[in-house]
Amino acid sequence: MVKFSLIFVVVLCCCCCCCCSCISTEQSSVNIFVAPMSYESGTGTLTSPFSRLSQATHLARQFKNRPVNIWLRAGTYYLNQTFKLSDKDSRLPYAPLTISAYMDEKVEIKGTIRLPFWNKVVNGDVLARLPKSVRKSVFVTNLKQYGISDFGSPKGGGIELFHYDKKMQISRYPNNGHLTISKLVEPNTKIIRSHKGSIAGKFFYQGDFASRWGKETDIWLHGYWFWDWRDEKQAVNTIDIKRNIIELKKPYHGYGYRKGQNYYAYNLLAELDEPNEWYLDRVSGNLYLYPNSEIEKNSPPEVSILDNIIELTDVSNVTIKNISVSGSRANGISIKQGVNNTIEHVNVKHIGNMGVQIIQSPNSSIINSEIHSIGGIAITIDGGDRAKLISANICAINNKIFNYATVNNTFSPGISLNGVGNCVKHNNIFDSPYIGIWFKGNNHLIEYNEIHDVVKQSNDAGAIYAGRDWSARGTVIRHNYLHDINGYKGKGAKGIYLDDEFSGVQIYGNIFDNVRDAVFIGGGRDNIVDNNLFINSYRSIYIDVRGVEWGRGAITQLKNKLKKVPYQSTIWQKQYPELSNVLTVNSRLPVGNVVSNNVFFDRKWNSVYPKAKPYVSFKNNHHLVGSKPTDNYQVHKLLAGFNNIPFDKIGIKYKE
Known part of the structure; x- marks a missing residue:
């Protein structure tokens, strides 16, 4: 009572x-x-x-x-x-x-703890390790006095430091850019498709920077060790400063190491030389900071202590809106199972791994939100029944997504889109070392998004990417605006990249402006490239025959993925009739691809591999010479079969 x-x-x-x-x-x-x-x-x-x-x-x-x-x-x-x-x-x-x-x-919801108690460094041994120029500017606090004993690993998933709503940089060398592997100690022990490298993490470096690191006990390197599309953080075992050799701790990187590949060193007290850098002694718990401005007790630095901030499990009909979520070691907001849940007008930032994930929660969405300063994937969507091809209708709409993949630089897209029948619409995705949208599964809709300035530190990756799956068909990519995407040193970024025989995608009505390789089809089948506008691309459309040449090794994964779905069932054959004979008719060849009604303002539009051309249908394409369209990308010349693209609807335009 x-x-x-x-x-x-x-x-x-x-x-x-x-x-x-x-x-x-x-x-x-x-x-x-x-x-x-x-x-x-x-x-x-x-x-x-x-x-x-x-x-x-x-x-x-x-x-x-x-x-x-x-x-x-x-x-x-x-x-x-x-x-x-x-x-x-x-x-x-x-x-x-x-x-x-x-x-x-x-309103802000945080997974951090405030650190108000700081002192200038006076310990002689510590001062001796610091650069002379900053010895009077570095402050120290001990995390154990705040009850923090779990620091996590420098590899990732550990503490991060924030001050005045900015993420601080763990001390590194060089402060910007990278070092390169000058030579391998054990060369030519790893060869992948004529690329020679080493299985051992032992290599030469140039310069005398390591002479400052004699008293460092926990040095880490972050590198793109063999490929520009795969990074990894690895601990240093020894440094021979007389011979300029670095040896990493085992296990070594799975792909090996190559001469000329990039890396930088981090987690060194000796390199605490720029404002907003920090270093943690994981033995003593002493945290050192070179602040950019005065440390005020009312606005002190903060460190992340929680792995996850908000979790909804088996919950339906819940909306979270108009708040800020920040400061976790792992994830920001997680929704798993249930139905009809919404994240709206939420600012998710300063997250160690994943900003937002919505998993198997049909008719749920994240809308009108900002996701930024994210260590890994900004948004993950996964839902639907692939066996029965039942859509989940989980959507990301009208979101601003930027500055993600800051910790895990690769395999961390802005949006990871999985399952069946989900959508990504009206988003602005930019400022990232890696992919904008990575999709897997079936029957997704990717439309009216603006994606630019992505794939900035990697190559052999795309603004919109999918790879190595015959069965993941039915996705429509339409009316997107992709621009200023060229990759690290301009070597190999793609706009829409269907890698390793990915098949059955419709690419319609998109605008590509200043994208190195606009549409790149790696040997896949039954892809439709129709009514797109290409401007200033190195290669507008590329299709190859890797399945019968250098990409033969992908067959095991392709078959295994095919076996995981009932592709011979009535439901699957009705939706994807071409898939039923993929193993028996023209197997591994790029059959069924159509390139039609496109407009090209490029130097060279048709970069289709000569051996692939017999399998591609070219219809009614227009290669124009002269100035490109300037007013909302409208093509004023009357071109048969081409429909102007609704540029004014692209990006964050309409609140849904």
């Missing part, structure tokens, strides 16, 4: 303090308030808010048949554990749960 009375008082108070009535009808909303500086004894009203999110969600469970709003008042919510919703918090469609900032107030 006492418990019932308490709940009634909370709801009644909420009703009296809010515009909407909570008790007039069965469908009226329940409003619960939370404030970061409130008293523990708060009752959840506007005038006496709860102090913790968990208090609000616990109360919300009592009102399963009515819409509930949890209003977060202005301020920063420092979490000491992940905020979790489970099946107990799941809602009905007519009685959803919304967790939102109140009115236009600024």
